[in-house]
Amino acid sequence: MATVSKGGPAALLERLGRATINAISEIGYAASLLWEALYWLVLGHFRKQPVRVSHVFEQAMQIGVAALPILTVLSATIGVMLALQGIHTLAIFGAEERVTTGIALSVSREFAPLITGILVAGRSGSALAARIGTMRITQEIDALRVIGIAPVRFLVTPPLLAMIVMVPALTLWAILVALLGGGLLVSMELDMTLAVYFERILEDSSLDDLLHGLGKSLIFAVLIAVIGVVNGAAVTGGAEGVGRATTRSVVHAISAIVITDMIFVFLWTL
């Protein structure tokens, strides 16, 4: 009797093929989801299915305001860390005073959007995946449909909109706190007043740097929301499936954020 090898090159190729098809299918689904979410945002009112401002506000509170304490701690820590590392490195060349340039550019262009994106992916992207996954297995999404509520309008558009508003806002907050954290360290280490420190920060950075960071955070917001929903909607297999989807959504979102960050930097600096 002929047997099929489970570990041969053909099986490996088959697995690779399946994974590729699944990935393309998920990207397609994510694109259609994004399109449908925007459709309801723009046309929902005319289709008797308006996106409720109260739902967006509720999501904005959870995604944005509730994340402020931990984001503040992390941003301040990163500011201090950058200042310490910068002073230590520049001391080799006797150029410690130039640490402000490094802090200004790396915080506004890289660290603040990245840490905000990763934090929101871990807190809110995973919560979104878990919520939608649980609703799927408990037939709550079917219930929405039979009540006559478009699930994407009700479940996806509010968090997407809230992320688009709150992630850049959190990024701006992270920039300010990280700069302040770095400033406190610099003022202690280099006998530089905070006023002078911020004056130099403003001299060393431009509006372009700020827009670079905020632009990236806007893309991260869309990625986190869409990846959370796609993973939640794909849940099968009960509570264990919800757990898997939650983990998968965090891993995918963080990977997407880091890769997008690289592409963004590459394109911005062309």
Place this chain on the structure above:
Amino acid sequence: MRDADKPGPDGHEKTGPHRDAVIEVENLVTHYGEHRVLNDINLTVRAGEILVIMGGSGSGKSTLLNHLLGLLNPTHGTVRLLGEDINTLSLLEMTDLRRKMGVAFQGGALFSSMTVGDNILLPLREHTRLDEQTMRIMMRLKMEVVNLAGAEDLMPAELSGGMIKRAAFARAVIMDPQILFCDEPSAGLDPIVASSIDKLILDLRAAFDMTIVVVTHERESALAIADRICVLDRGEILVLDTVENVKNSPEPRVQDLLNRRAEVPEVDPDAYLARLTRGILS
């Protein structure tokens, strides 16, 4: 007088040929991949009727319910609700039609992040422009009807199985639908609570003259509430008739289902041995 036209268990005048057809299924065929799940289903449900769809696991009753709810597209055939072919309706038309339907899901499908009251109010908030006070009065009225008064501020996680079903019924009827669908309404409940759910279904029909479709495998419930019973087996209708006629059906598989007799397949010893030793002996 035909059996189907006699007063039902709740004293309600049963459906008859003089009442409008509310649900019409014609030549419905559904495939999941290569597997045919429903095969040439034809049935009509008239206004005010309680139709119970029965069948064992894998008989296709949940798939049929999903078609009636417009959650699935058939491979072939049509499903008409209130005269509308639901597979040709636009999203807006389907939304309008859904306002005339209520569904009580098996597990309740209450939104776990909302209180019971907010769950019941959701269809009103989404589809009407009533003021909050009026909506709350309507919500309390429906909670009284389902014997759940005073539970509006509880979260779904704080409810018992029977209360969850009652809350699901209250949400399903909050818009005064013309058709009510119930998926396994008494499954997983003790006999007393199950019996109270059966009574609730009859009360809802008597109070609101709804057409009700119940999917269940609970024999006692089916016999207690049905005007007619549709027995499905392997995707086909075995019998669709009044309760008495179904009880007296000569079809062995109907009797097996009603009398809870397991179907014992004939075993071919050689095939059985080959199945057990597959891949070991050749």
